[in-house]
Ligand SMILES: *[C@@H]1O[C@H](CO)[C@@H](O)[C@H](O)[C@H]1NC(C)=O
Ligand SMILES: *[C@@H]1O[C@H](CO)[C@@H](O)[C@H](O)[C@H]1NC(C)=O
Ligand SMILES: *[C@@H]1O[C@H](CO)[C@@H](O)[C@H](O)[C@H]1NC(C)=O
Ligand SMILES: *[C@@H]1O[C@H](CO)[C@@H](O)[C@H](O)[C@H]1NC(C)=O
Ligand SMILES: *[C@@H]1O[C@H](CO)[C@@H](O)[C@H](O)[C@H]1NC(C)=O
Ligand SMILES: *[C@@H]1O[C@H](CO)[C@@H](O)[C@H](O)[C@H]1NC(C)=O
Ligand SMILES: *[C@@H]1O[C@H](CO)[C@@H](O)[C@H](O)[C@H]1NC(C)=O
C-alpha cells in the first residue's frame with residue numbers, strides 16, 4: 083500500500099516542534115540473563131524439523147479438537163455421500179490470508195465469519211466449520227493485521243473483533259491522520275505518542291526506523307487497549323503486547339485456534355515493472371514460539387521470546403544480555419506490512435515527511451535506512467556459504483508480500499508440516515479495480531519450483547498467466563486447484579470478488595484507503611460474507627445452495643487417501659468438483675459469471 087499524508091500536516095509539523103520527554107517504556111525491550119537452553123536450532127532442507135512446541139500444539143489440537151470439529155461440521159457425512167466414521171484421519175487444512183491493507187483485513191474477516199462454526203448462519207450455509215478444522219493459519223501484511231486481531235484478542239468472533247470492542251479496529255479513525263486534518267492538534271499528539279514509544283526502544287540501544295512508528299500506529303487498531311475515547315491519551319495502546327504471549331493465552335492452550343504463522347521478507351531492489359523484489363531473497367516466518375526460515379539455505383529457527391538478542395553462530399554473545407520484549411505484536415505485523423521500502427524508488431517526499439513526524443533518531447537517517455524494519459540477526463554466522471545475511475548483525479525486513487507472493491502459502495507448504503489442503507484467501511489488488519488476478523499464486527509457483535524444491539511442497543497446475551485467470555473467470559468465484567493431483571495439496575482459492583448478486587462492490591477499496599466509516603466496513607463484511615457462503619451458479623446471480631457442501635467435499639477430499647483401502651470420491655462430491663475444480667482440459671469462461679460489477683462503489687478517496 084502507498085499511504086500519503088496531507089500537506090497541511092507537514093506544514094504544521096514544521097511550526098510546532100515542542101516535544102514531550104516522558105518515554106513510554108513498554109515498547110522498549112529489556113535485558114535479562116540468558117536461559118540455559120539453546121536459543122536457536124538448525125536443520126536441513128531434506129531433514130526438516132518443526133519446533134517442538136509447534137509439534138506438540140499440532141498433535142494436541144488435532145487429537146483433542148479437530149477430530150471432533152470435523153464430526154460437528156460434516157455430521158455423519160451422509161449429506162456429501164460419505165460415512166464420517168470411516169475416516170480414521172482427516173486431511174490437514176491450512177488457511178492463508180493475503181496482504182492488501184485494510185481491504186485485505188476486512189475481506190479476510192468476512193471470510194472468517196463465513197467459515198466460523200460459532201456463527202449459526204454460516205453453519206446453516208454449510209461453510210461454518212472450516213475454521214475449526216484448520217491446523218494452521220498464515221497471514222501476511224493486511225492478512226497479518228487480521229491475524230493479530232484474532233490471536234492478540236482471545237480469538238474473538240468477527241463482528242466483535244472488527245466493529246465491537248474485541249479490540250474494535252476503529253477504522254473510522256484514519257491510520258495516518260486520525261480525526262483528519264480538521265483536528266490537526268490531535269494528529270500531532272498522536273505522532274508525539276508514537277514517537278515516545280519508539281524513542282524508548284532507541285534509548286534501550288536498538289536501531290529504530292519508520293517501521294517502528296508504523297508498528298505503533300497499527301497497534302492502536304489491531305491490538306487491545308484503544309477505543310475512541312482514549313485514542314489520543316498517553317496510555318500504552320498495545321505497546322508491551324508480545325507475539326510470544328499468544329502461547330500463554332487460554333484459547334491457545336486449549337488448542338481452540340489454528341497455529342498462526344506470519345510472513346516477513348528481506349529488503350531488496352524493487353523491479354519497477356513487477357513492483358516486487360527478487361525471489362531469491364530470504365523469506366522468514368514468525369510463530370508464537372519462533373522466528374524461522376525454512377528456505378533451504380537457512381533452515382533455522384530462533385526462540386521468539388528472546389529475539390533481539392545478539393547471537394553468533396546461535397550462541398549469545400553475552401550471557402548476561404539476552405533480550406526480551408523485542409517481539410512486540412505491533413512490530414511483527416508492522417514488519418509484515420512494511421511497504422515503505424517499495425515507495426523509496428517512487429518518491430522519497432512521503433518518507434521524509436514521516437521521518438520528520440517521528441523526529442530523532444529516525445529523522446537523521448538516510449531514507450533508504452529509514453524504510454526497513456530492523457531485526458538483530460539471530461542467524462549471524464550460520465550457513466555462511468549461501469545465506470546472504472550470514473555476516474550481517476541486523477536483518478533488514480519488509481512487507482511479507484514484497485516478492486510478489488502476496489498469499490502466505492510459503493509456511494503452509496513447508497514439507498514437514500504435511501498440509502493437505504490450503505484455503506488461499508486472496509485480497510490482492512492486481513487489476514485496475516483492485517481485484518486479484520492470480521498473480522500471487524503464479525509468483526509462489528515460480529519461487530517454489532526454482533528455489534524451494536527440497537524444502538516445500540509444490541503447487542498444483544495453474545493457468546499459465548493472469549490473463550487466463552481472468553478470461554476463465556477464476557478470479558470471480560471460488561475454484562479448487564489440484565483436485566486430482568496426488569503429489570500436491572489441494573488449493574481452495576477464494577478470491578475477493580464482486581458480489582455475486584450483481585450489487586455494487588465496496589470490498590475492492592484501494593490499498594491506500596486507510597479510513598472506513600462503520601457502515602462501509604459493515605457493508606464490506608456483509609458482502610464478503612455473502613460471497614463466501616454463496617459459491618456461484620453458472621450464468622446466474624444467485625448463490626449455489628450446494629456450495630457449503632461442495633466446500634466440505636474439497637476440505638475432506640484428501641482424507642480419502644489416509645484410509646486403506648482408499649475411499650472412492652462420492653458421487654455428490656464428484657459433481658461439485660465438475661463445477662468448482664480447475665480442469666485444464668475443460669476450461670471455463672468469465673462470461674458464465676454475468677452482471678458482476680467491477681468498479682469500486684465506495685468514496686472516491688478518503689482523507690488521503
Ligand atoms: C553461556 O551459558 C551457557 C549455558 O549456561 C554456557 O554453556 C556458555 O559457556 C556461556 N557462555 C559464555 C560466553 O559465558
Ligand atoms: C446420517 O444421519 C442422517 C440424519 O441425521 C440419517 O438419516 C442417516 O441415516 C445417517 N447416515 C448414516 C450413514 O449413518
Ligand atoms: C460407517 O463406518 C463405520 C466404520 O467403518 C462402520 O462401523 C459403520 O457401519 C459405517 N456406517 C454405515 C451406515 O455404513
Ligand atoms: C454471522 O455472520 C453474519 C455475517 O457476517 C453476521 O451478520 C452475524 O452477526 C454473525 N453472527 C454472529 C453470532 O456473530
Ligand atoms: C545499529 O546499527 C549500527 C549501524 O548500522 C550497527 O553497527 C549496530 O550493530 C546496530 N545495532 C543493533 C543493536 O543491531
Ligand atoms: C476506553 O479504554 C479505556 C482503557 O482501557 C477504558 O478505561 C475506558 O473505559 C474505555 N472507554 C470506553 C468508552 O469504552
Ligand atoms: C534496501 O534495499 C535497497 C535496494 O537494494 C537498498 O538501496 C537499501 O540500501 C536497502 N536498505 C537497507 C537498510 O539495507
Ligand SMILES: *[C@@H]1O[C@H](CO)[C@@H](O)[C@H](O)[C@H]1NC(C)=O
Pocket residue numbers: 588599601602605
Ligand atoms: C454510510 O453512511 C453515509 C452517511 O449516512 C452515507 O452517505 C453512505 O452512503 C453510507 N455508506 C454505505 C456503504 O452504506
Ligand SMILES: *[C@@H]1O[C@H](CO)[C@@H](O)[C@H](O)[C@H]1NC(C)=O
Pocket residue numbers: 660661668670
Ligand atoms: C465441463 O465443465 C462444465 C462446467 O463448467 C460441466 O458442466 C461439463 O460437464 C464439463 N465437461 C466435461 C467433459 O467434464
Ligand SMILES: *[C@@H]1O[C@H](CO)[C@@H](O)[C@H](O)[C@H]1NC(C)=O
Pocket residue numbers: 565566663664665666
Ligand atoms: C478428475 O478425475 C475424474 C475421474 O477420473 C475425472 O472425471 C475428472 O474430470 C478429473 N478432474 C479434473 C479436474 O481433472
